[in-house]
Amino acid sequence: MDRAEKRHKLLVTRKLPDDAEAAFAKAFDCQFNPEDKPYTPDALCRAADGCFGLAITSMDKFNADLIGKLPASVKIISTVSVGHEHIDLAAVKAKGLVATNTPGVLTDATADIALLLILGAARGAYWGERMVRENRWPGASMVKPLGHDVSGQRLGIIGMGRIGQAVAKRARAFGMTIHYHNRKELSPAEAEGATFHATLEGMLPHCDFVSINCAMTPETKNLINARTLALLPKGAIVVNSARGGIVEDEALISALTSGHIAAAGLDVFAGEPNIDPRYRDLPNVFLLPHLGSATLRTRTNMGLRALDNLTAFAQGKAPRDQLT
Structure with missing residues (x-):
């Protein structure tokens, strides 16, 4: 220079x-x-x-x-x-x-975090670690505590750009079936067998897990709300490694409390670092402090x-x- x-x-x-x-x-x-x-x-x-x-x-x-x-x-x-x-x-x-x-x-680092959120939310990383750290592990039991399967489940990806495709690649290693909603359908080579849904409403009923990987825009603000959460099967799991404003906190917390949504994994939040304090008290939420690209x-x-x-x-x- x-x-x-x-x-x-x-x-x-x-x-x-x-x-x-x-x-x-x-x-x-x-x-x-x-x-x-x-x-x-x-x-x-x-x-x-x-x-x-x-x-x-x-x-x-x-x-x-x-x-x-x-x-x-x-x-x-x-x-x-x-x-x-x-x-x-x-x-x-x-x-x-x-x-x-x-x-x-930052594609790979953020996709890695999305998979960590999926696994952490599904397998109870939050409550499991607390049991060990706080000496509250009750010993062997066949019925408690129990998490949720990841392998072989259906994953819906909202936003199938670089990061969404990287998440799909990692999820396939767990035998997950990939569905996606995107502004446009990918080529067969890019989709690698993933099922395209032209509307979010059309995809959500087919999802055991949802990974949010779209950009934050006026159109995607509060995209995950009471109406769209209700379209998910009971017991679905929601993870967000994109932007907090895509999720309406009130709706997600209500769905987690009612049990309609079994668990959530969140790396991003509206108003971070001043998150909705109710998330801290929910045992079925795996929380990270916006670590997506933090390597x-x-x-x-x-x-x-x-x-x-x-x-x-x-x-x-x-x-x-x-x-x-």
């Missing part, structure tokens, strides 16, 4: 893995956030003054008001995430900015993918992951 490119100033809003930050520092004149404390909107605008770009994360909420106040020097917003619902893309476009994301590099290699590669987009832009090229 030449000297002219190295003079570009860049604001990195949150702490990234060390190897990613080292690569950023080599490429640009970076202002990092070593304490990993969230910026207020005003503080962010002050820090961004003179910067050509921002490297942000899904924890940073870029609404229209904040985007409108960004310094004129800012030309690109590169989010270190595949999801981009935290950015008002219409406002980005209206201001003449470029936004990018980091698809692909060192994956988070490093996400940072490097964002850096690739920023570097291309600084060189006058079109970033490969451009959203606007």
